[in-house]
Structure formats: C-alpha cells, structure tokens
Amino acid sequence: MATIYDVAKEAGVSIATVSKVINQTGRISEKTRQHVQEIMKNLNYQPSVVASALTKKRTYTIGLLIPDLANPFFAEIARSVEDRAHELGFNLVICNTDNDLAKEERYTDLLRQKSADGIILATGVRSNTMLKKLMQQKQAIAVIARDMPSLAVDTVLVDDFLGGYLAASHLIELGHRHLAIITENLEVMSSRERLRGCRQALEEAGLVLEDKWVRVSAFDVQGGKQTAASLLDEEHPPTAIFACNDLLGIGVIQAARERGLTVPRDLSVVGFDNTILATIIDPPLTTVAQPIQELGRQIVDLISQEINGNKGSKQRVVLLPELVIRGSTGLYRPEQQSV
Amino acid sequence: MATIYDVAKEAGVSIATVSKVINQTGRISEKTRQHVQEIMKNLNYQPSVVASALTKKRTYTIGLLIPDLANPFFAEIARSVEDRAHELGFNLVICNTDNDLAKEERYTDLLRQKSADGIILATGVRSNTMLKKLMQQKQAIAVIARDMPSLAVDTVLVDDFLGGYLAASHLIELGHRHLAIITENLEVMSSRERLRGCRQALEEAGLVLEDKWVRVSAFDVQGGKQTAASLLDEEHPPTAIFACNDLLGIGVIQAARERGLTVPRDLSVVGFDNTILATIIDPPLTTVAQPIQELGRQIVDLISQEINGNKGSKQRVVLLPELVIRGSTGLYRPEQQSV
DNA sequence: ATGAAAGCGCTAACAG
DNA sequence: CTGTTAGCGCTTTCAT
DSSP, rough: OHHHHHHHHTTTSHHHHHHHHHHEEEEEOOOHHHHHHHHHTTTOOOOHHHHHHHHHHOOOOEEOOOOOOSSSHHHHHHHHHHHHHHHHOEEEEEEEHHHHHHHHHHHHHHHHHTSSSSSEOOSSSSSSSHHHHHHHOEEEEESOOOOOTTTTEEEEOOHHHHHHHHHHHHHHHOOOOOOOEESTTTSSHHHHHHHHHHHHHHHHOOOOOOOGGGEEEOSHHHHHHHHHHHHHHHHSSEEEEEESSHHHHHHHHHHHHHTTTTOOOOOOOEEEOOHHHHHHSSOEEEEEOOOOOHHHHHHHHHHHHHHHHHHOOOEEEEEOEEEEOOOOOEOOGGGGGGO | OOOHHHHHHHHHHHHHHHHHHHOSOOOHHHHHHOOOOOOOOTOOOOHHHHHHHHOOOOOEEEEEEEEEETTTHHHHHHHHHHHHHHHTTTTEEEETTTTTTHHHHHHHEEEEEEEESSSSOOSSTTTTHHHHHHHHHHHHEEEOOOTTTTTOOOOEEOOOOHHHHHHHHHHTTTOOEEEEESSOTTTTHHHHHHHHHHHHHHHTTTTOOOGGGGGEOOSHHHHHHHHHHHHSSSSSOOOOESSSSSHHHHHHHHHHHHOOTTTTTTTOOOOOHHHHHHHHSSSEEEEEEOHHHHHHHHHHHHHHHHHHOOOOOOOEEEEOOEEEEEOOOOOGGGGGGGO
C-alpha cells in the first residue's frame, strides 16, 4: 500500500506538501496541487486514518451501545444513526450490550483504547456511574431514547409522558374505563414517564389506575404474552391494554387470540415505538410512534458538534411522539366484559 | 490519558519493558512484571490501539457490509456476527449499503483507510468486480449468506437449493399442485438456487412450474403484497405460494387477507429465513429456517483465521436449512379454487 | 532480563 | 509557496 512518502517521491515534492494537498491546509500552488493529486490517483493512494489519528487525535469513529440489534426498535435506531454518521464522515461501531453492565464497561474500554471520537448510548439502565466515568475521561457522549435527568449530557428522546398520555387518552375516548398497562422496567425513566402520562390521562377522565393493573414484564413478545395472559385471567379483566412497546403489544394480541378473544372487539391494545412489527401483526397495532429517523439524525448531530468542539452547552432535545391509529383499538362494547 | 511513557517513568523502567509486559512478549522477571502491572492499574492506563496499529498493522476491527439493518433478517445476522466478533476480540463497524454499488465502494475505501483487519460482505449483488478489487488489495474478506461461485473467497451460506426443495416438497405433500413462487432478484445466486430447488421438487412430483408463476418482486412487504395480489387475480390462481423470504411471505398473507382469503384454508404460504417476523404474523409463517447464529459464528471464525494467517485454503461452508412448519400452510382443499 | 533507538505514516509548527 | 523537523504512542530488533 502506497504511503505519503511514495507519493512525495513520485511527485518530486516533500511529504509536507502532500499532506497539505490532502488536508487542503496551508497554501499550495494550483499547479503542484493538481500534480500531486494526479500522482495520488495513479498510485491509488489513500491516507491512513490510523496514522493521522495518532497526531490529529481523531478516528472518525463513533461507538453505539445498544441492548440488542435483533430487537427491531434498536435495529431501526441503529440504522438511522449509521445513516447520519456516514453522512457526516463517521463510521459506526456497534456494541450489543444486552443491558449488561459488564459488557457495557468492556465496550466502553475498548472504544476508548481505539480512540473512538464519541459514544452514543441507547443502553444503560442504571449505568449512571458508567456515564460519569466516561464524562470524567472527557469522552464525547450522548444518550438516545433514554433519559438520564440527573446528568448533564446531550440527549435526544421522545416525550414519553406525552406518549403515555396519548395512548391512554385514545383508549378513554373510545369509551374504555378499565385499562391496564404493561411496562418494561420501572427503573428506566422512560417507562416511568409513560406510566405517568397514562395515569394523568386517566385522572383527567376521573379514573384511577390501581396498582394491580400495572404490570412489569420481560421486554419481549413472550413476556408480553404471559403478562397479558395473567391480566386476562383476572376476575374483571381490563378492556384495553397499553403496552409500553410494540413487542409487548404483540404479545398481548397473541395472548388475547389464544384465549379466543378478538382484537379490538374484545380487547383494545396500543403499543409504543411504531416499529415494522406494528404493521405486520393482525390486526395492525395502534401505537405511539417514535420519530426514529429524527432521533438518529439529531443524536449524531449533537455528538458531532461536541466532537468538533462547536458546542455551547449540552442539550436535551425532546421530540414529540404521535399516535398512529390502526386496527388494534376500537370502541368499548359493554358485552365484552362477559369473557 | 496516560501513555506508555507515564507508566515507564512511574515504574522506573523503559517503555520497552512496559510494552513487553503488555504484550507478554520477551522475557521479563516476574517481579518487574507485577510491578509494572500495578502501575498500569493505578494510572488506569490502557494501551492505545491506534498507536499499536501503526506498527502491528492490526486494528482488531472488522467491517460488515449489509444492505439494511432495518431489515430484520440482516439485523439478526449482524447481531450474531457482532457477538462472535466480540468474543474473538474484534469490533464490528456496520455499513448499510442498500445494495448500492457506490455506497459499497465508499465503505470499502473507508475501511481500507482505517485499516480494518477484514471485511464481511452480506451485500453485493453484482459486485463481483468490487470483490476482485478487494482481493487484489489483499484485504481479508468473507461472504455471508450470498454465493459467489466464481470467486475463491471464504463463504458461509445456507443450501438455498435444498431450502427451495424443502419448501416446495412440503406444499406438494399437502396436496398442492398449483404453486407460484415470488422471488427477490434472479441476479442473485441464492434466489436462483431457491427457485431451482423448488422446480426440482415439482418435477419429481411430475409437475411443472410455468414461467407465469414465477414472479420477481421488490424485496419488502409491500412488494410481496402487490405481487401476490396480481397472482391471486389470475384466472386460475395458485393454491400455494412460496415466498423467497419472510418479508415477502408476510406481504402474501396480507394480500390474501385483503381479498378475503383465509390462510391456510384458501392459500398456503411458506417463507424463507425464519426471522422474528415469521412468529408474529397471523397465522404464523411456515418458513425455511436459516441457522443465523451459526452463519454469524462461522463467518467470523473464517475471517479471523484469515486475518491471523492460520488459514489453509479458502472454504465455502454450506449449512443446511430446516423447514419450520407453522400455521400458514395446510392441506389442499379442492373447493378453494372457487375464489 | 532490560534498555536504546529506529521506525510505523502522518500532522504541524517553523523556516526559508 | 514549499521543505525540515519534531513528535503522536507503541513495537521491535539489537545491544548490553
């Protein structure tokens, strides 16, 4: 592989000159510039990023810590992050953490050793401490789709409270009075906010959400299914369920189906995220849409600014979710009680 | 951030010594080894990969070129590749190519500049030329889930012919005589093989597959839906459809539903890949399962060997697919013809 | 068993 | 406008 020396020699100039035409710095006569560029092309020369990183301290690499790529929501997030990163000249290294603290630390160490320019976190439930450590190391970091209210870190997320509020309001408008909510993990801020929004809507309608109707579940289809099953087995089962993500929502629909209930006739369900899954399940899932493209775009813009030192203060940008009404929600019908 | 010099000074030894304890090379007395390691810990020192890459020529980074992370099949592939890569000490940089040649070239150039140790291709329909270029550059490469029979490159894929054969055989056993197949892109070897396997099974049953019943479609749900729609609008529509991937299969089911047909009563459909989607659609999709975990594992092992120079000759490993029978296929019932 | 020194490929003053 | 030179942090002979 050709080096800058090869180019310099071939072009009859110094390596400094070559470096200048590569980086468009300093003053170079148009003539030598063209000449050098031609030589570079002929030699199929491409500057080594690792060598330049050694002095410039930039690798044009961003790490993305994410729980699990096989989860469509995170896969879609990763896709949108990678798109924007690529546009801005960064590569993305993917790290599946399974929300495991040990893995998170392993990955952040690796990223540091590789001098990643920045790290985007879509993971990290209780990793407040890890975040602090990173900040001390002056790592450029940003958090997506997770709220860490106690930390001054660039963040892009959706208004989870509003999302929960929209979901519940929709159900209430349809006449439902007896809701249940299946949530992912109440240690996570987002989940708590969604729940709170849901509560708020109910309260405004003069309803209360008893603790009994708030259930925490493993965050996959299976978990949603089991939890919904136990909910539906109650004496007075809810007529509508708000699942805190699409995966859970799908589990709910499947549980209903197994019991011979028809959605939305016998049970309304709304999800959260608006992943591809919501469009595939039958009936298609009414869900609170996260603007995934926009989330990805903005988080990369934020971290890019921070990397470039263009930043003023840290920001938390909150995008607004939208309710996408599909076929899984319908009017409350009194007779549906008789299960 | 601490450097090797800081450690050396603090420990009262030379940087060469420190380097030796880091890499466990050369001969170091147990005593100084322990001492140096303690200092490293105290200083929270972590060797810079970019510096060492400059001399060792290894970055412990692998690139993965993939059409689209938002496609669950590829997301699952990426997940399994990343898992194994991480186990073996590599980071994975993800590149979404959208099967666009320009993007493919852009990414491979970037990966070269960053001295990625290897590149795994899950993309590249007609990119035979790009592959050749990479081989000339002596890039370590490997191809997953795609067959490039004319090139001597490490490959791991599923037996597509067998997959097609299994799918069609299943349908035939159920009594279906009139099949159609929706495929993704006949320029891709895999698609042709699936079709060929399908044909073979039919032939063995004394049936023929007229060209009219072989349709090429955009490879997303929408494409499958439209294609299936046009198939079902034919005078004598097929009673079973083999879709060359799950996304298409789902489109088929949706198209059937829109026409008031019940799957599998009025139409049987089998997919390919066995992604999460197959379990979510209703009825759950009978599909040809690719062993995604194993594909990912083996491709990384292969490229890792190549990177380490442990390799003998190149290999093509062919894994065998399995038919997973779910609810979208059923016995042929004569009356279903009367649409 | 340990250290001195020469790079790896490139950038960034600083001279000229 | 162009070239010299001193690093960046680490690895690797080659002496000692």
